[in-house]
Amino acid sequence: MKYCSTRGGVKGVSFKQSLLMGLGSDGGLLVPEQIPDVTPQLEHWRALDFPSLAKELISIFADDIDRATLDRLVDQAYSTFDHPDVVPMRELGDITLVELFHGPTLAFKDVALQLLGQLFEHALAEDGRHLNILGATSGDTGSAAIAGVRGQPNIDIYILYPNDKVSPLQELQMTTVPDLNVHCVAVNGSFDDCQSLMKAVFADLEFKETHSLGAVNSVNWARVMAQVVYYGYISLKFDEPVSFCVPTGNFGNVFAAFLARKMGFPIAELVVGTNENDILARFFHSGEYARGDVHYTLSPAMDIQVASNFERFLYYYFDCDAERLRAFMNDFQQKGEAHLERPPTDAGFLATSVNTEETVTTLRDVYAEFGYVLDPHTAVGVSASKKCATSGPKVCIATAHPAKFPDAVKRALPEVDSRHPTLDALTNKAERKVVIEPTVEAVKALFD
Numbered sequence: 001m002k003y004c005s006t007r008g009g010v011k012g013v014s015f016k017q018s019l020l021m022g023l024g025s026d027g028g029l030l031v032p033e034q035i036p037d038v039t040p041q042l043e044h045w046r047a048l049d050f051p052s053l054a055k056e057l058i059s060i061f062a063d064d065i066d067r068a069t070l071d072r073l074v075d076q077a078y079s080t081f082d083h084p085d086v087v088p089m090r091e092l093g094d095i096t097l098v099e100l101f102h103g104p105t106l107a108f109k110d111v112a113l114q115l116l117g118q119l120f121e122h123a124l125a126e127d128g129r130h131l132n133i134l135g136a137t138s139g140d141t142g143s144a145a146i147a148g149v150r151g152q153p154n155i156d157i158y159i160l161y162p163n164d165k166v167s168p169l170q171e172l173q174m175t176t177v178p179d180l181n182v183h184c185v186a187v188n189g190s191f192d193d194c195q196s197l198m199k200a201v202f203a204d205l206e207f208k209e210t211h212s213l214g215a216v217n218s219v220n221w222a223r224v225m226a227q228v229v230y231y232g233y234i235s236l237k238f239d240e241p242v243s244f245c246v247p248t249g250n251f252g253n254v255f256a257a258f259l260a261r262k263m264g265f266p267i268a269e270l271v272v273g274t275n276e277n278d279i280l281a282r283f284f285h286s287g288e289y290a291r292g293d294v295h296y297t298l299s300p301a302m303d304i305q306v307a308s309n310f311e312r313f314l315y316y317y318f319d320c321d322a323e324r325l326r327a328f329m330n331d332f333q334q335k336g337e338a339h340l341e342r343p344p345t346d347a348g349f350l351a352t353s354v355n356t357e358e359t360v361t362t363l364r365d366v367y368a369e370f371g372y373v374l375d376p377h378t379a380v381g382v383s384a385s386k387k388c389a390t391s392g393p394k395v396c397i398a399t400a401h402p403a404k405f406p407d408a409v410k411r412a413l414p415e416v417d418s419r420h421p422t423l424d425a426l427t428n429k430a431e432r433k434v435v436i437e438p439t440v441e442a443v444k445a446l447f448d
């Protein structure tokens, strides 16, 4: 399998090259040059458990890793999950919930990042290379990235986050990891400062080269690939095509569902549930992609205006026409908006935004009816699924354990104390972090 960039400037890249490249060198996102058709395999795949299906599917995309090695990496990645089914399902009346939060940091990003850590380490060890991963986080992604690479001998990870501006739990999930290849960096500034600092350091190509800097951001192709597995796996548990409802921020998760459907898995509509940051919901109704102001909500991992994986969807919507895509993205970059000639009603997506009140009501209703506590992101998805008319069984994606978001849960359900032993254990652990001023020099000095 070879990979190319959505913007047309990169072609014929192998899986391992795409893994280490992250963002395409032309500024585009890497995608497979052809989407494989898996329909002939589906009947056989119905009987497989999650790790076995992961091996089958990923071996198609990562065909430059030998099968025995790949199988071992997949087994290692999912051995860290605390449920034998890895991605268990739960019935809540007429919807089925898929719990993707059984990994080490209790959020769905672990499904991809546990595997990504294994893949990175393998690719680096093979070439005798060492990589310094530099990332910036406003909360969730940092801990999942750290959990993915902790203890890997050929990787050091440096995560910048705004000092005193991430939740205490989120900070502890990063700073209590004891492995010495993990470096937590609290920056005296905002999340935007962290991101600009990271960009400035990456822009110094000579520094980047001499210090072997790399990223594990949300546009890495391997993250999407790992996420395709659970959509395929769940769709095969049903006798008719299912619709998936996905709480959406960067469009990475729901894009994986789109790809699973394109590959031939029996999937009907995809519901994009956003919070008040509704740029994507507006797009699917009107065809207009227009940046708005960022709203801070109960579902902070979705407080995003510009969805970094959306470009991959547009590329396929434009029938892989890189030129048309470039024109659209240039328009958006220059004017803050771009639009299609007509609404994309034929793309198989439904979309709706869910406000704070609806999120709180959904948390309460589901608890009252089933005694089950949703996390606020999942509640956005469940609420969206109720607002959209889909065909076939409704499957909602549960992206985090509620104990990660105690304030939101308290607000909706004051009588509920949602806990998780992994989080309870954090308060007794030793913390390690450095605090720096928001300057490029201070970030560069971390690598001396």
Ligand SMILES: *Cc1c(COP(=O)(O)O)cnc(C)c1O
Binding pocket: 107, 108, 109, 140, 247, 248, 249, 250, 251, 252, 253, 254, 301, 302, 377, 378, 399, 400
């Ligand atoms: C990252 C995240 C999301 C959004 O997923 P995208 O792939 O960015 O659309 C939703 N919920 C939680 C808990 C997350 O951490």
